[in-house]
Amino acid sequence: MLCEKCKKRPATVFVRRTLNGVTSEAHLCEDCAREQGSLNILFAGAGNLTFPDWSLGNLFSSLLGQGAPGMQAQAVKASTLRCSQCGLTYANFRERGRLGCAQCYEIFRDQLQPLIQRLQGGVKHTGKIPRRAEGKLRLRYDLKSLRRQLQEAVAKEEFELAAKLRDEIKALEQKLGGGEMSG
Amino acid sequence: MDKEKFFTQVDAAWLEQGPEADTVISSRIRLARNLDALPFPPAAGKEALHEVLSQVEAAAKHLPEAKRFHILELSRLSPLERQVLIEKHLVSPEHVREAEGRGVILRDDQAVSIMINEEDHLRIQILLPGLSLLAAWQLANRLDDSLEQHLDYAFDKGVGFLTSCPTNVGTGLRASIMLHLPALVLLNQAGQVFTTLAQLGAVVRGLYGEGTQALGNYFQISNQLTLNHAEEDLITTLLGLVNQVIQQERAARERLYHELGNRLVDMVWRAYGTLTHARILSGDEAMKLLSDVRLGVNLNLLPQVKLTDLNRLLVLTRSGYIQRVAGKELPAAERDERRAAIVREELTGKVR
Numbered sequence: 147m148l149c150e151k152c153k154k155r156p157a158t159v160f161v162r163r164t165l166n167g168v169t170s171e172a173h174l175c176e177d178c179a180r181e182q183g184s185l186n187i188l189f190a191g192a193g194n195l196t197f198p199d200w201s202l203g204n205l206f207s208s209l210l211g212q213g214a215p216g217m218q219a220q221a222v223k224a225s226t227l228r229c230s231q232c233g234l235t236y237a238n239f240r241e242r243g244r245l246g247c248a249q250c251y252e253i254f255r256d257q258l259q260p261l262i263q264r265l266q267g268g269v270k271h272t273g274k275i276p277r278r279a280e281g282k283l284r285l286r287y288d289l290k291s292l293r294r295q296l297q298e299a300v301a302k303e304e305f306e307l308a309a310k311l312r313d314e315i316k317a318l319e320q321k322l323g324g325g326e327m328s329g
Numbered sequence: 330m331d332k333e334k335f336f337t338q339v340d341a342a343w344l345e346q347g348p349e350a351d352t353v354i355s356s357r358i359r360l361a362r363n364l365d366a367l368p369f370p371p372a373a374g375k376e377a378l379h380e381v382l383s384q385v386e387a388a389a390k391h392l393p394e395a396k397r398f399h400i401l402e403l404s405r406l407s408p409l410e411r412q413v414l415i416e417k418h419l420v421s422p423e424h425v426r427e428a429e430g431r432g433v434i435l436r437d438d439q440a441v442s443i444m445i446n447e448e449d450h451l452r453i454q455i456l457l458p459g460l461s462l463l464a465a466w467q468l469a470n471r472l473d474d475s476l477e478q479h480l481d482y483a484f485d486k487g488v489g490f491l492t493s494c495p496t497n498v499g500t501g502l503r504a505s506i507m508l509h510l511p512a513l514v515l516l517n518q519a520g521q522v523f524t525t526l527a528q529l530g531a532v533v534r535g536l537y538g539e540g541t542q543a544l545g546n547y548f549q550i551s552n553q554l555t556l557n558h559a560e561e562d563l564i565t566t567l568l569g570l571v572n573q574v575i576q577q578e579r580a581a582r583e584r585l586y587h588e589l590g591n592r593l594v595d596m597v598w599r600a601y602g603t604l605t606h607a608r609i610l611s612g613d614e615a616m617k618l619l620s621d622v623r624l625g626v627n628l629n630l631l632p633q634v635k636l637t638d639l640n641r642l643l644v645l646t647r648s649g650y651i652q653r654v655a656g657k658e659l660p661a662a663e664r665d666e667r668r669a670a671i672v673r674e675e676l677t678g679k680v681r
């Protein structure tokens with residue numbers, strides 16, 4: 147049979163993965179299996195096992211590239227998004243598979259959520275929380291959400307709203323900076 | 330303390346004999362952390378990288394037993410010295426690819442190495458001998474708490490610790506166990522075992538991480554997911570899987586011994602004979618033969634060899650180490666001669 151993903155090469159690998167109780171199965175060619183990170187399947191046995199350096203860029207493109215034509219249009223729109231702090235665009239991220247700074251997680255939140263969901267099987271952190279962050283966490287959370295609103299306002303050319311948001315951001319930044327110095 | 334010892338002495342904590350030493354070489358915990366206000370290393374310029382270095386260096390002064398920690402700037406190390414750090418598993422190959430603005434903080438026993446500006450601003454790594462994953466986590470957690478009091482971590486309530494790559498986001502935790510699985514490989518069962526591990530959410534890699542070969546039948550098994558589970562749960566799940574692999578390897582060794590009998594004994598003694606008499610040894614050949622000898626030791630066929638000597642040889646026989654001790658780069662042929670001499674000395678030169 148042909149590979150279920152590219153539908154070009156013969157399917158030589160059967161992939162079954164269980165993440166958080168959800169099992170997915172697929173007949174894939176070696177290339178597509180490699181792209182999906184199912185490398186371990188390829189190890190037939192002994193001797194000269196090589197562990198290919200699976201490029202995350204490829205993995206993400208394959209995860210992000212699938213879907214209906216509507217999603218493609220959305221992806222084109224998303225690819226022009228740019229993080230104001232580090233300058234990374236969403237297109238850069240898709241290419242390299244690396245984010246540029248903490249704020250990128252805010253700017254690209256809508257795009258990252260489904261990706262993280264697929265990579266990690268969910269998007270809820272249940273591990274350690276930094277102790278020191280507790281007090282400032284809320285402020286920073288607010289700041290991030292304001293920055294995201296600003297990004298949207300600028301994109302929609304709502305300049306009055308943008309100016310108001312900028313003032314709020316400045317005030318919060320000062321509060322955070324001052325707290326840091328005295329803390 | 331003299332930093333020279335990091336490059337010329339083979340005394341890292343993970344080379345000692347730990348729990349389940351017949352199958353487990355070492356346990357590693359790695360926590361990925363980033364500073365909130367600065368670009369992640371792959372996107373950072375020279376200035377930002379140096380800012381991270383100095384912030385982390387200042388925070389490290391408050392670590393418990395701070396005097397035991399030493400910072401090395403990679404740009405001040407020779408290429409050979411960087412290679413030795415990889416061979417000792419104190420930094421990753423990716424970390425030394427660019428030296429500018431990169432550093433590592435090492436504890437004197439080399440059980441702790443904090444990589445600065447690898448893919449993330451901080452990679453807190455604990456490396457202990459044998460199956461000691463929980464102890465490694467407890468130490469990593471303590472050091473992380475200490476650093477966090479002086480550094481502003483990038484953290485989000487929803488997705489946890491923010492990392493350069495979304496495959497590390499959340500806990501930022503990668504727990505790995507280095508196993509020696511010669512019998513599963515000889516019986517052609519390793520592929521089957523790895524397939525099962527992949528289905529259960531574990532990742533298998535070679536000796537030095539991604540993109541490296543499964544030299545000497547050493548395999549690193551680590552957790553794939555880093556989000557939606559607490560650190561202890563990720564570790565416990567991995568330990569459950571690794572314990573099964575250990576049982577399978579032990580069963581495979583029994584089976585090999587009963588099925589092959591004297592042929593297996595012969596293989597082990599031939600490897601020992603070559604290692605103790607050869608005048609020229611390539612790095613790969615040494616790894617292969619040392620794997621056979623280790624199997625022999627664990628089947629009580631070679632009582633004169635100690636596991637800790639074999640562990641030391643994992644570092645002693647590597648090209649970077651040989652050349653750094655020689656004080657210069659050497660052509661391959663000369664390295665192979667020196668390697669043979671080192672192995673002979675280590676295996677036979679001591680009175681037992």
Ligand SMILES: [Zn+2]
Nearest residue numbers: 149152175178
């Ligand atoms: Zn395909």
Ligand SMILES: [Zn+2]
Nearest residue numbers: 229232247250
């Ligand atoms: Zn950014």
